[in-house]
Amino acid sequence: xxxxxxxxxxxxxxxxxxxxxxxxxxxxxxxxxxxxxxxxxxxxxxxxxxxxxxxxxxxxxxxxxxxxxxxxxxxxxxxxxxxxxxxxxxxxxxxxxxxxxxxxxxxxxxxxxxxxxxxxxxxxxxxxxxxxxxxxxxxxxxxxxxxxxxxxxxxxxxxxxxxxxxxxxxxxxxxxxxxxxxxxxxxxxxxxxxxxxxxxxxxxxxxxxxxxxxxxxxxxxxxxxxxxxxxxxxxxxxxxxxxxxxxxxxxxxxxxxxxxxxxxxxx
Amino acid sequence: xxxxxxxxxxxxxxxxxxxxxxxxxxxxxxxxxxxxxxxxxxxxxxxxxxxxxxxxxxxxxxxxxxxxxxxxxxxxxxxxxxxxxxxxxxxxxxxxxxxxxxxxxxxxxxxxxxxxxxxxxxxxxxxxxxxxxxxxxxxxxxxxxxxxxxxxxxxxxxxxxxxxxxxxxxxxxxxxxxxxxxxxxxxxxxxxxxxxxxxxxxxxxxxxxxxxxxxxxxxxxxxxxxxxxxxxxxxxxxxxxxxxxxxxxxxxxxxxxxxxxxxxxxxxxxxxxxxxxxxxxxxxxxxxxxxxxxxxxxxxxxxxxxxxxx
Numbered sequence: 180x181x182x183x184x185x186x187x188x189x190x191x192x193x194x195x196x197x198x199x200x201x202x203x204x205x206x207x208x209x210x211x212x213x214x215x216x217x218x219x220x221x222x223x224x225x226x227x228x229x230x231x232x233x234x235x236x237x238x239x240x241x242x243x244x245x246x247x248x249x250x251x252x253x254x255x256x257x258x259x260x261x262x263x264x265x266x267x268x269x270x271x272x273x274x275x276x277x278x279x280x281x282x283x284x285x286x287x288x289x290x291x292x293x294x295x296x297x298x299x300x301x302x303x304x305x306x307x308x309x310x311x312x313x314x315x316x317x318x319x320x321x322x323x324x325x326x327x328x329x330x331x332x333x334x335x336x337x338x339x340x341x342x343x344x345x346x347x348x349x350x351x352x353x354x355x356x357x358x359x360x361x362x363x364x365x366x367x368x369x370x371x372x373x374x375x376x377x378x379x380x381x382x383x384x385x386x387x388x389x390x391x392x393x394x395x396x397x398x399x400x401x402x403x404x405x406x407x408x409x410x411x412x413x414x415x416x417x418x419x420x421x422x423x424x425x426x427x428x429x430x431x432x433x434x435x436x437x438x439x440x441x442x443x444x445x446x
Numbered sequence: 447x448x449x450x451x452x453x454x455x456x457x458x459x460x461x462x463x464x465x466x467x468x469x470x471x472x473x474x475x476x477x478x479x480x481x482x483x484x485x486x487x488x489x490x491x492x493x494x495x496x497x498x499x500x501x502x503x504x505x506x507x508x509x510x511x512x513x514x515x516x517x518x519x520x521x522x523x524x525x526x527x528x529x530x531x532x533x534x535x536x537x538x539x540x541x542x543x544x545x546x547x548x549x550x551x552x553x554x555x556x557x558x559x560x561x562x563x564x565x566x567x568x569x570x571x572x573x574x575x576x577x578x579x580x581x582x583x584x585x586x587x588x589x590x591x592x593x594x595x596x597x598x599x600x601x602x603x604x605x606x607x608x609x610x611x612x613x614x615x616x617x618x619x620x621x622x623x624x625x626x627x628x629x630x631x632x633x634x635x636x637x638x639x640x641x642x643x644x645x646x647x648x649x650x651x652x653x654x655x656x657x658x659x660x661x662x663x664x665x666x667x668x669x670x671x672x673x674x675x676x677x678x679x680x681x682x683x684x685x686x687x688x689x690x691x692x693x694x695x696x697x698x699x700x701x702x703x704x705x706x707x708x709x710x711x712x713x714x715x716x717x718x719x720x721x722x723x724x725x726x727x728x729x730x731x732x733x734x735x736x737x738x739x740x741x742x743x744x745x746x747x748x749x750x751x752x753x754x755x756x
Contacts, residue, residue: 237721
């Protein structure tokens, strides 16, 4: 039974062409050997300096199942990027997120938490409004993030959404209570495989316009969260929407301003 | 040439004799009458000698011997068994595991031949199953080659969290108590009524930074409960020096865990991401604990996830 999930999972969350079976030896590097071609064809990808874009991750992760990643966009990039992909080369499902940003909105930081299955390169590839592709990467040492048992998180129910803005409203942490099961996990009590159940799409809007929309997969950690930080205050109301697989359930919540901050609006 | 050969032979003999000498050097302290502790070394889990970092030992009754934790390898388990045989001809009737961590349980298999009853928390078996692959892959060299799952010994008798089990060793009783999720989800303490010795497992870390794999709120709750028990006279922590004042020994750990809980909660409330919490929470306490860099980021990450939805 477990094997079936192992086979289904990559099919569910990636194009079949990206399934596990195609993954060559990790020492060659999944990126060079096939991911580049499948995601971007023959397009050239520049490697930018950290003033343009930087991807921070822990050299040794404090938690393979919930490894923090922090993408920083410099002045030259903030507001001029239309899409960023986060790729974890050696994960069974390398494409962690494809994030579409709203050009003109000066987002300068995006924080995510991801599962990291083993020692890997993690890369961010940004496409700017002129269609240029730029890349930054980092190395993370981890083991077992995709098969780790569910966390000890207490409180909240599936679908709860929390908004946690900074005092100046320039940054906002949004979290969704959701197992984001990878399909590689085992129920620690029964020993049975936990079927895949993960968020496939999220959308975040501010003041009526979509500022971030992302396709996500099983490489996103349990209780998916995204934090964005902007050079200017985010306009209210803020709305967050998510859809999962395989249940195709929708989760959404709206935050109208600091009055709701303490309450933590939920669905 | 002959001389050189002889010299080489002598060195080889010396080297091959060393493991046996190592067994002889297995230090034991009798911290109370019939209560023997082998002190673990303050090393990280990936350093050479990582199989000998936990406090392990045994208690001798008039009928038989109870082992409490067996070390992080079969080698350490065997050294402990040899040390017991030097001190007592009584059989080993119980092997008690205080929790699932590799540095406490991998020596279990060294005692199989004694046919003891292996005892742990109700949740220990599931935790061992969960850790099996990780142990075999990450700590393969700490098993007998080839490493296999048969060398990971699970309990045949267990104690439910919140309950106690009394074991009769002859002229002394051990009270085993299992606890709710705290350091891990399968923590168990041992209390020897004869000498009033409390064996805490990893519910108490002395000097070495506490490692959190369960629940910070649960652990703080268990510390409160431990302090309500009739005061023990001798305390054997999971790591660090044996002592006699439980409250004083628990104080630094309790302060650290409270700081973690409050610090991380404030970071979450302010909308800070996990990596900021790892950088900022507790930074001023770095110098007061051993192995901070190896353990603190992990602890913050755990607490962050635990508190995010409260």
